[in-house]
Amino acid sequence: MNSFEYNPYDDLRQIFQDPQSIKELPQLLKYINDHKLAVSQQINSDINKFHQSNNDLSGKDILELIQSIETTQTKSQRIQTSIQSITCEISKLDLMKKNLTLSMNIFKRLQILSYSINELNQHLKADYRYKDIFDHLNNTKDLLEFFKPYKSIDEINRLHLVMAKIETKLIDNIFIDFEEILVYHKPSKDLKYACMILELIDDKQKDKLLNWFYNLQLKEIKAIFNNFDEAGSLDNLNRRFIYYNNTLKKMRSENADIFPSSWNIELELSKLFCEITKEDLLAKLNQRKVSSETLLSCLNTTLEFENSLNTALKSTDFTRIISKVFEPYLSIWIGDQDRYLNSKMIEFFSVPKIPPEFQSSTSFSEFENVLKINSIPNISNSSIELFKVYQKILIQALKWSNGKIHLDLANLFNKYLAEYHDRILLPIVNSEQNEANEVNQLESIKYLTMVLNTGDYIINNLDDLYKKFNNIISAQYKGKFNFDNLNHLYLNLINRSMNRLIDLISTDLRFSWRQFENNNWNNNEPSEEVSNYMIDIKGCLTKNCKAILPLIIRESYIRTFCNKVTELVVRDFSNNLKLIKPLSILNIEQITNDINNLKQLIMKLPLYSNPNWDDKTLNDKEKDKSLQFYEKYVDNQFYKLEMLLKLLLTPTLPIDNLVGSYFSLIHDNSIKNFKKFLSLKNLSVLEQRKYIDNFNLQLSLANDDLAEESPIMAILKDDSPGPINTNPSVSNTNSGIISPFPNMSSQAEGSKSPKLKINNLEKNLRELALNSESNINKFNENFKNFGKLFRKDNQNQGHE
Known part of the structure; x- marks a missing residue:
């Protein structure tokens, strides 16, 4: 029962084991009550005993405890008083000892100070040496510093005054000795210690x-x-x-x-x-x-x-x-350099601008041999000399200053590089030959390539010149000069020079295109041989490129030039297709054969930059490195011509079929370009109206997205019939590098003709009835033959 986990139910079950046991409940309650009373009495008894014992303790024991505490306090106070008395005496003794020690030290130092001052006086009265005086003075100054707080004491103050008189006398004597030795050249004393004494005082x-x-x-x-x-x-x-x-x-x-x-x-x-x-x-x-x-x-x-x-x-x-x-x-010197550079401009104007090795050649064949023998860069020597002069002037200026003179020099160099462009190089590009003969053609090539290379040389040196100025000029002038205007000026000059070279080739090709026009297309027979006009075109391109490309130094400009030549050929060919009458399958087959032959030449143009190159020296590894990207660009350009030929082969009737073929092959929604195509098909203005109406109708019903203008049609000019000499310099006048068009072949493979609604079915049936089934059979046959031409072309290319 004393356990906290006691469970009374166990005992109750034991007491009341059966229903008869309930009768004993009164006895059980009486027993429990009696036990409770007995326990309560025992508790009360224990409490009374506890209180009685506490009362007895609070009397006697507490009094004894208080007395003991008071006694202890009294003793502790007496002990504390005794200790304080003892420590006070000890503190007095310590203070007396400290004062006695300090007094002894002061007295001893005072004795030393007095002795040191007397010694200094003795040295001053006798023929003294500054080294001994410096040693005594140094010690005396330390002692005086110690007695500085005691200057109120008369004796110590007197010593300070004595020391001040000694220092004054020392200073006067030192200055007198210096004057006697340095001015009157008397025998020298040990004045180094005299200097140290002055510094000490x-x-x-x-x-x-x-x-x-x-x-x-x-x-x-x-x-x-x-x-x-x-x-x-x-x-x-x-x-x-x-x-x-x-x-x-x-x-x-x-x-x-x-x-x-x-x-x-x-x-x-x-x-x-x-x-x-x-x-x-x-x-x-x-x-x-x-x-x-x-x-x-x-x-x-x-x-x-x-x-x-x-x-x-x-x-x-x-x-x-x-x-x-x-x-x-130094602005005076800048003015002299201005006049000097101006005289150099006059000198540059009169000296030869191309290397002497290139001056004597008057024919392309002779010049080709000269290029094979000489590998001299075709750069104007005057430009090289100009930068040498700049370098010399800059080195001089660097010795003198790094300030505003360099800013003035940068502006001066900027001025005369612009002068060199305007007075020396630009007139060469702007000049025109009165007679179009071989000598003038070759001379123009020499001078135009010289301008191109010189412009590139100047641009490269401009960057180095800017870095030099930026490194040497002071921070306050950095950012106040640049050569951006010159970069733009010479880049534009390079582009104009290249376009002029393209113009020369375009002019030289006029005779070939006249041959193209005068060719007997009516009696043309299918042949795998190249046409006469194509032989002339290839000869003209080969002759000019073998003279131009070896003279261009930078590889990127060689690539750009070849790109422009490719564009020129494709553009001229496209615009002169209208001269072929009739535009039959046989004529298209011959033109395709000629174009493939021309394309092979165009692919090799960059290799002509090496004057000693021939077909035997080209291997596949070299081809992969030098011609891979260029060939892709040429393929993209000639693809335009191939698509145009394919479109021209489409019969003019039925109209729906011609318009649908235009959408499928050209894939643009430009009416202007569609009119160019109709003019190329030799359709009159009156005949073109119904084609334009059909074009607008199919365009309104088309679901596919069409381009605003296709690059295929952009190369065509909208002008009157006749021999066309397309001038490529009209476009791309602000760009030195031509980016190739997107891969048009992949576009053509993925493109489909516009989907027309079912309403066109009635119109197609009506056209079929009007034009008879024979026209449709002829159209299908023409397309089959045209497909054979391109399969044959692809096989030939694969074989090559």
Whole structure:
């Protein structure tokens, strides 16, 4: 029952084991009540005993405890009083000991101070040495510093006054000795310790001595080279520097051991001389106008003197210390360089602009042999000389300054590079030959390629020139100059030169296109041989490219030129297709054969940049590296011509079929381009109306997205019939590199003809009835034959 986990139900079940046991409940309750009363009495009894014991303890025991505590407190107070008395006596003893020790130390120091002062007086009365005085003075100054708080004591104050008189006498004697030795050249004493004594007494006395000494050394220089006599003129600046160098040498030999090395007498004297010289130069420069020769002579002399001081004194303190006074006047020199560069422009105008090896050749065959023998870059020597002059001028300016003169030079270089463009190179590009003969053609090629290469050379050197200026010019002038305008100027010149070269080839091809027009297309027989006009075209391209490409230095420009030649050929061919009458399957077959043959030549054009190249030297590995991207571009360009031929082969009737073929092959919604195509088909304006109406109708019903303008039709010109000489220089005048068009072949393979609604079915049936079934059979047969042509072309290409 004493457990906290006691469960009374277990005992109750044991007491009341059966229903008969309920009758004993009154007895059980009486027993429990009696037990409860007995327990309560026992508890009350225990409580009374506890209270009685506590009452007995609070009387006697507590009184004893209080008395014990009071006794302890009394004893502790007596002990504390005794301890305080003892410690107070000990503290007094410690203080007395400390004061006694301090008094003994002070007295001892006072004795030493008095002795040191007496010793100093003895040294001053006798023939003293500064080394001994310095040692005593040093100790005495330390002692005086110790007694500084006790100056209110009369005796100590008296010692301070005595010491002040000694120091004053020492200073006077030192200055007298310096004057006697340096001015009157009496026998030398140990003045190095005298300098140390002055420094120990007061730094102001040291500065006073140095100023006196510096003025003494520079006295003659100031008297001789003043601004009022001829000796002080700018022409005698070198004499001033020589005189000072002699003074410096004399001082080293005679007075080397007088001053401590830590004072840097030579360095400080040289700085003072430079400051005096700078003030004199500034006054002279402000008094009169100085010629460029005098200015540069004085500047170079000053720079040499500054460098000699830096070397002799192992310092960098003299860099531009005097020469910077000339910087504001360097504009005079800039003016001289302006006149000099202008005279160089006149000289460049009269000298030959192409290498002498190229000047004597008057025919293409002769010039081709010259190119095989000589590998001389076709660059104007005057441009190379111009940058050499720039380099020389810049090196000179770098020696003199890194300030505003470089900004002025950058603007000057900018000016004459623009002059070189306008006066030397641009007139060559703008000039036109009066007679179109072989000599004039070849000369134009020589000069135009020279302009192209020279422009590229100048652009490359402009970047280096800008970096040099940016590295040497001071921070405040950075960002205030650039050569962006020159870059744009020469890039445009390069592009114009290249377009002029393309114009020359275009002009040279006129005879070939006249042959193309005069060809007997009516009686043309199918042949695998190349047409006569194509032989002339290939010969013209080969002749010009073998002369032009070896003269172009940069590979990227060679590629650009070949791209432009490809565009020229494709454009001219496309625009002259209207001259073929009739445009039959046989004629298209011959044209296709000619185009494939021409394409093979166009693929090899970049290789003509090597004048010694021939077909035997080309291997597959070389081809993959040099022609891979170019061949892709050529394929894209000729694809336009192939699609145009395929479109031209489409019969004019039925109209729906022709318009549908245009949408399928050209894939644009431009009515202007569609009119170009109709003109190429030799349809009159009146006949074109119904085609245009059908074009608009199918365009309104088309579901596919069509381009605004196809590059295939962009190469066609909308002009009157006749031999066409397309001038490629009209376009791309602002771009040096031509980006190829997207892969048109993949576009054509993925494109489909526009889906027309069912309403067109009735119109197609009506056209079929009007034109009879024979026209449809002929159309299908023509397309089959045309497909054979392209399969044959592909087989030939695969075989090659």
